[in-house]
Amino acid sequence: MNLVAILDHFGGLQPTEWLGYVASAFVFTTFSMKTMVPLRVIAISSNVLFIAYGYLHPAYPVLLLHLLLLPLNYWRLRQMLTLVRETEAAHDGDLDMNWIRPFTTTRAMTPGEVLFRKGDPANEIVFIMSGSLRIAELGIVVPPGEVVGELGMLSPDKVRTQSAVCVDGGQILTITYDQVRQLFFQNPKFGYYFMQLSARRLFENMTRVQTEIETLRGVAKRTEDFQPAEP
Known part of the structure; x- marks a missing residue:
């Protein structure tokens, strides 16, 4: 496929197809992340875009996969944010002895x-x-x-x-x-x-x-x- 054909292909894309390409770009971005919180944020964004793409295209295997991945990534993000808050609390104050x-x-x-x-x-x-x-x-x-x-x-x-x-x-x-x-x-x-x-x-x-x-x-x-x- 030459360059003209590639440009023609992208020029003729429907909005739903653009959703798939943008979501794929978000997935690629996650592999370049060095810290976990931004990685999970980008992963959640890609899940949302893929869910929209899978529903509108339609592509039900993609839709089902990202419907399952979205709550998982959200849960992991909550865990990381909790870890950050607890670490900051340990840095700023004394240890609460009640739980220990x-x-x-x-x-x-x-x-x-x-x-x-x-x-x-x-x-x-x-x-x-x-x-x-x-x-x-x-x-x-x-x-x-x-x-x-x-x-x-x-x-x-x-x-x-x-x-x-x-x-x-x-x-x-x-x-x-x-x-x-x-x-x-x-x-x-x-x-x-x-x-x-x-x-x-x-x-x-x-x-x-x-x-x-x-x-x-x-x-x-x-x-x-x-x-x-x-x-």
Whole structure:
């Protein structure tokens, strides 16, 4: 078929046939999409155009196919938009603990109780609901609403890097690392929260180490400055 024949063919198309070509172009566009939300939007548009084409032409197999694909693409788009909203909510606010309670074990802690020691096997995360914990090696107190023990999940040897001692009586929630891994994939808000929590704790540790290094350098410099001259 030469170019003139192709132009004649397209010039003689009926409006319903143009619908089929435009819908096909939308399908082709979906294969070039790099992100899921625009892909689903274009896919829904192509479904609508193909439904109109299949009804008006008529082409019932095409009509039936896209009548089935339209609700599927719409459902997937809703899922992706929900995922985006939950991720933004996790970024902007704290994690709501109500939904996570069924996956946790609640227990009381007494003053002076050692939750775990440095070098112990790490297998759970601790959410402090009331009371407070003292991290012995760092000399800091962790207040209610905070989380401890999350970095053990990321460490290669899966051991505690610090010790946690109860300062006063309170209540904690514990969740095992295996349950955390399951929730990480089942609930995107929790997964994003866990990544934020781990990153924040790593940056805090880096800042603390850097401060200690600067303090030691300052002490060493002052020692050199006040060192008596040799006779």
